[in-house]
Amino acid sequence: MLEFNKWFFVLALNFFVLLFILNAILFKPLLKIFKEREDTVKGSLDAAKDMNDRREESIVRLNRELAEARTKSKAIFETLRAEGQQKQKEVFSSASAEASEILEKARAEIKAEAEKARQSLRADIDKFSDEIVRKLVKV
Amino acid sequence: MVEEKLLMDIIVSPEVVPHVVSYALLASLILIGTALAVKSSLRLVPVGVQNVMETFVEAILKLVEDNIGHHWGKQLFPFICTIFVFILLCNFMGLIPGFACPTANINTNAAMAVPVFLLTHYYGVRAHGVKYLYHFLGPMRSIAALPLMILMFFTEFIGHLARPLTLTVRLFGNMTAKHIILFVLAIISPWVVPTAILALGVLVSIVQAFVFTLLATLYLAGAVEEAH
Numbered sequence A: 001m002l003e004f005n006k007w008f009f010v011l012a013l014n015f016f017v018l019l020f021i022l023n024a025i026l027f028k029p030l031l032k033i034f035k036e037r038e039d040t041v042k043g044s045l046d047a048a049k050d051m052n053d054r055r056e057e058s059i060v061r062l063n064r065e066l067a068e069a070r071t072k073s074k075a076i077f078e079t080l081r082a083e084g085q086q087k088q089k090e091v092f093s094s095a096s097a098e099a100s101e102i103l104e105k106a107r108a109e110i111k112a113e114a115e116k117a118r119q120s121l122r123a124d125i126d127k128f129s130d131e132i133v134r135k136l137v138k139v
Numbered sequence B: 001m002v003e004e005k006l007l008m009d010i011i012v013s014p015e016v017v018p019h020v021v022s023y024a025l026l027a028s029l030i031l032i033g034t035a036l037a038v039k040s041s042l043r044l045v046p047v048g049v050q051n052v053m054e055t056f057v058e059a060i061l062k063l064v065e066d067n068i069g070h071h072w073g074k075q076l077f078p079f080i081c082t083i084f085v086f087i088l089l090c091n092f093m094g095l096i097p098g099f100a101c102p103t104a105n106i107n108t109n110a111a112m113a114v115p116v117f118l119l120t121h122y123y124g125v126r127a128h129g130v131k132y133l134y135h136f137l138g139p140m141r142s143i144a145a146l147p148l149m150i151l152m153f154f155t156e157f158i159g160h161l162a163r164p165l166t167l168t169v170r171l172f173g174n175m176t177a178k179h180i181i182l183f184v185l186a187i188i189s190p191w192v193v194p195t196a197i198l199a200l201g202v203l204v205s206i207v208q209a210f211v212f213t214l215l216a217t218l219y220l221a222g223a224v225e226e227a228h
Helices: A007-138 B019-040 B049-068 B070-093 B106-136 B146-188 B192-224
Strands: none
Touching: A007 B019, A007 B049, A007 B070, A007 B106, B019 B049, B019 B070, B019 B106, B049 B070, B049 B192, B070 B106, B070 B192, B106 B146, B106 B192, B146 B192
């Protein structure tokens, strides 16, 4: 056991052969797998980070577009309301003018009718007076 | 000492190839077989034996990269990881009846400790060039400190020479002691005590494999880091 002999060289050769074989068939492939795994994890993390960045950007863009749409819709609403109020005013004034005109016309017509009736009654006054007198005398 | 009768004697005679060598070869074959099984079903999401292998490999990769750094660590990782899985399997083989423990022999341990020693200095020179010598001269480098630098050089030199020796003997001592204790207790009081020692043997096997690996890593890390 304590004898240092020629078998040392055989064992050293065995060790070196084992080293080269294990390096070729085990360590190199395993290190490659470790690297691939690291790259995959790193790639996935990068992809997740990219997606997160894109999500943040999308949220910012969505909020901006929402704010723009709100401003735009408010402006349109205000314009339409102003237009509506203008239209309402116009309709009111035109209806008011029309009503005044109809009223004036009706008044004139009533006045003419009254005058006509008055004249017709005036023409019949003498006839009605004679009738009254004759009836009184007869009595 | 009388050679025990073991399973591998069926395939190869211990007179021709000693147990230590035949079981070291068997350990290599088991590791290669496992590696092939893992490679044939390699997936991004691990299952089965790939999980077990990945646990060992990732733990050693982390140990190496934390201590040596990413650049040199990547180059030295296969060497250190092979040491760990090989020693661990060899240590565990010593716990199975009918199997021998190749690490309970200094030739097996030296076959790993000497390459650790050689690679330490090879990578030291590769990383620092001539300045690697600063590692041997201690923290003070001036003319006034020359005697101290010479003293430090010899101290470091002896320290570096002792490293493969201590790596070899530490693993050998622990594995042999465990083996002998199990053997003796099995004769004196079968079942209960040897079972407890066997559980301790599992722990020692893992710890010693890790200690060898950790020290090899630290020696290599010390060689490639900047001299203080």
